[in-house]
Amino acid sequence: MADLLILPGRGTGPLYANIEAPDDIWTWLEPPPDPVPEGGIPYRFLASLGDVRTPSPFLYTVELDVAEADLPAVFEWYEQEHLPMLTACPGCLGGARYQRLDGGAPNLLAAYRFERPDANRTPEWEAARNTEWT
Template sequence: MVRRVVPRGLLLAFSTPPDGQDEAFNAWYGDEHAPARLTVPGILNARRYVTAADEEPRYMALYDLASPDTLKGPEYRRLYEQQSEREKAMMAAIPLLDRRVLRLLLDCEPWTEDAPYQMTVSLQPPDGGEDDLVAWYRQEHMPMLLAVPGWRRVRLFEQVDGTGPRFTAVHELESPAVFETAEYRAAISTPWRNRIIDSVSRRERRIFKLLQTFPRPAWGQP
């Protein structure tokens, strides 16, 4: 029997391919790049998304990790040492590649590994404001969002490698219709929420729809 490994990390990769090369980019990512990463023990799954708002970056890939340290192991490093010529050429041509390694801080009941929509919200609090941000998510923001019809899961992460804001929340949604509800408007209208948002020095909000899934590797077998 396969024992489920609880993800404690996330590899988040935003990308935009060269102009006119979306077809080649998607073929490379789907039949070479992502499958190669799923050979690494501790990389639990892979999903690809495309922007739902016609914005940059155009694509997002999510890889749940047994631990952020998964990406420090020899199996992962070997992927870079053994790159194909196709992979080298595509990686060199990509004008936007934003790769972030995240550590899980807060989670709730899992829904599905293939959420039809995902929203990422990344925030950089002021020095000394980190605990207040995490407390806001734990005590108020996550419970209020999970009361929104169609808002199925929220996870909060802290960045351990990358150039993004320190904290990133990943939201799993049934559809963008969640943003039209009274419950959502209430969740983004509290004094605590306004104080947090007014204090951050950097904020990113991105919405993506599911593009591609991959077979799950059987890591975690006893």
Template sequence: MAEGLLLVLSEQGSVPDAEFHDWYDGEHGPARMALSGIHTGRRFRATDGQTPTWMAAYDIDLDVLATPAYRALRDRRSPREQGVIDRLAVLDRRVYELIDEHGTAGGAPPVVVCTSMSVPAEREPDLHSWYLEEHIPLLHAIPGWLRTRRYRLVEGDAPRFLALHELADPAPMATAAYRHATSTPRREELIRSVTARERRVFAFHRDFGAA
């Protein structure tokens, strides 16, 4: 069974804070966590000054998205849920398939860095080898860099490959080791081939709990 990630970026628009969080934390997230193919569900808030401000990340079995139970959550929304969704300024839903994983999960990560990019098809092997041979080893040598998972986009409008980095705190990103990991000659050569790129930084907000 293929492992995947459901990533939802949102901007609340005209929905008041209390209503937005009560709906997300009390109805929307828990309804998804009740399904057996959804294993974790967490919300994060942007710390990078960009929008959308909110991100929800669910570790899933990709097959769950095709089940009647999951489809019903989207096709038969409650009046409350529909009313909130209609007022959101942004609701950006993305589905990814897991490529590889490095490091160990230790519960909800305090900081998440999402880096995604697309390259021409002929450069994809170079992208993967750079990550595996250089970039991830350099990052994971930095104290506080906990886990990296890499994904391929299967649904949504986003760059094709996502690296989801989990950190103990923001401090690793201020180190000389991090600056080196993100500025090597190999990395700079590869970046020249990138056709789409996105980088976001989020802090942990809430864990919906295990199903």
């Protein structure tokens, strides 16, 4: 069973629009209703840090397509360094990681809840994205 379902278009749930393409709207269902609507992308929850349950005005997502053999190293990096550093940045309320369940690509999703749209443009965010481990 999916912990998150992202549906294209408007639905019953929080709506997010792409800042660069405002007509690109997605419904964020966490957890998905039962029965699960068709046509969405299902994800399994992996980990979170900070406040990821309170709806936020801005959601910043990053998709990764990682080979199966490399998943343990990526998971370790996210858990030990990346997620803690990013969620500590000013304007970031929290972040969560998910793994896609339908076998499609990209297979990983990270979602960060922001207080403001430019939270990922701070010196702290840039430093967290550019470490030796990264």
